[in-house]
Amino acid sequence: xxxxxxxxxxxxxxxxxxxxxxxxxxxxxxxxxxxxxxxxxxxxxxxxxxxxxxxxxxxxxxxxxxxxxxxxxxxxxxxxxxxxxxxxxxxxxxxxxxxxxxxxxxxxxxxxxxxxxxxxx
Numbered sequence: 001x002x003x004x005x006x007x008x009x010x011x012x013x014x015x016x017x018x019x020x021x022x023x024x025x026x027x028x029x030x031x032x033x034x035x036x037x038x039x040x041x042x043x044x045x046x047x048x049x050x051x052x053x054x055x056x057x058x059x060x061x062x063x064x065x066x067x068x069x070x071x072x073x074x075x076x077x078x079x080x081x082x083x084x085x086x087x088x089x090x091x092x093x094x095x096x097x098x099x100x101x102x103x104x105x106x107x108x109x110x111x112x113x114x115x116x117x118x119x120x121x
Contacts (some may be wrong), residue, residue: 002076005069005114007041007053010062014039021055027053034095054056060110065102066114073099076113096120 011017018029018039028042032054039055070076073091080103081087089102089111098117104110 002068002070002113004052004066006067006112007051007061008065008067008112009041009053009055010058010064011055012058014057016056019053039053062110065110065112067100070113070115073101073115077101077103081111
């Protein structure tokens with residue numbers, strides 16, 4: 001069963017948002033060295049329940065998006081479309097991680113789907 005594995009907080013000013021979450025929750029946040037403007041958020045120790053996430057520059061009216069782990073982005077894009085959802089951003093490569101796409105459910109809520117690349121480990 002696919003599970004939520006990541007969250008993304010959208011911000012007009014990602015640096016300001018980063019400082020806020022570090023001060024309030026003591027989260028460890030660092031700028032990703034990949035090709036996109038993105039900050040990786042560590043919310044706690046891996047052995048405790050919870051997920052980590054990211055902070056990114058606001059896209060549209062985005063506020064917080066969840067990403068769901070799937071075995072195949074292509075398969076789940078088909079399932080989403082057949083169920084009445086939409087593709088917001090087509091499948092893209094996330095270097096060193098895998099593949100992802102953004103979709104919207106029948107109510108307009110945006111979420112991500114992520115397929116891990118076994119070679120990225």
